[in-house]
Amino acid sequence: QKEVEQNSGPLSVPEGAIASLNCTYSDRGSQSFFWYRQYSGKSPELIMFIYSNGDKEDGRFTAQLNKASQYVSLLIRDSQPSDSATYLCAVQGTDKLIFGTGTRLQVFP
Amino acid sequence: KAGVTQTPRYLIKTRGQQVTLSCSPISGHRSVSWYQQTPGQGLQFLFEYFSETQRNKGNFPGRFSGRQFSNSRSEMNVSTLELGDSALYLCASSSSGEIQETQYFGPGTRLLVL
Numbered sequence: 001q002k003e004v005e006q007n008s009g010p011l012s013v014p015e016g017a018i019a020s021l022n023c024t025y026s027d028r029g030s031q032s033f034f035w036y037r038q039y040s041g042k043s044p045e046l047i048m049f050i051y052s053n054g055d056k057e058d059g060r061f062t063a064q065l066n067k068a069s070q071y072v073s074l075l076i077r078d079s080q081p082s083d084s085a086t087y088l089c090a091v092q093g094t095d096k097l098i099f100g101t102g103t104r105l106q107v108f109p
Numbered sequence: 110k111a112g113v114t115q116t117p118r119y120l121i122k123t124r125g126q127q128v129t130l131s132c133s134p135i136s137g138h139r140s141v142s143w144y145q146q147t148p149g150q151g152l153q154f155l156f157e158y159f160s161e162t163q164r165n166k167g168n169f170p171g172r173f174s175g176r177q178f179s180n181s182r183s184e185m186n187v188s189t190l191e192l193g194d195s196a197l198y199l200c201a202s203s204s205s206g207e208i209q210e211t212q213y214f215g216p217g218t219r220l221l222v223l
């Protein structure tokens with residue numbers, strides 16, 4: 001089992017819809033969770049981080065964490081074509097950041 | 110503040126050669142981590158340096174090494190290059206590398222090994 005798992009996609013959603021990106025992790029001791037966005041040919045950029053169970057909202061983005069289920073998700077409301085990118089889930093292990101392989105999101109007009 | 114910078118941005122080498130990549134962290138950041146990104150494996154952790162000391166290391170062969178200077182700039186070296194070393198090499202910096210800290214990525218160095 002991979003330490004951090006994401007569906008590779010592509011996840012295709014129409015403009016204006018809600019995109020839901022999911023991530024599961026294997027280490028129950030993980031405390032910090034991050035979502036990065038990576039456009040093609042670019043480096044990852046941080047969107048959000050979450051440490052506590054529940055929801056955390058930032059603009060159109062909402063991160064959801066459920067430590068009991070070892071599950072973290074990212075919701076993007078009112079999706080725009082400019083949101084089309086690969087979204088990387090990252091989980092802080094004991095001594096390093098562990099990344100999933102990413103979910104490719106396509107938002108079509 | 111200026112972001113993380115990496116040089117060179119692109120590099121073409123042949124098998125058996127060695128290569129050195131450079132990373133300058135955000136001013137004031139003392140932790141630098143290196144990652145290898147390939148289409149199949151995603152982002153793989155190479156190592157992390159803090160105050161000129163390697164603090165953590167991923168599961169890569171000894172051909173991959175690094176160092177950090179007193180100004181927090183870091184270099185990564187790959188010796189005896191193999192075709193499979195072709196990848197995007199990313200460095201990320203954070204203030205102290207503590208578990209809850211955010212890492213900020215540089216633009217990466219794209220290495221092609223022929």
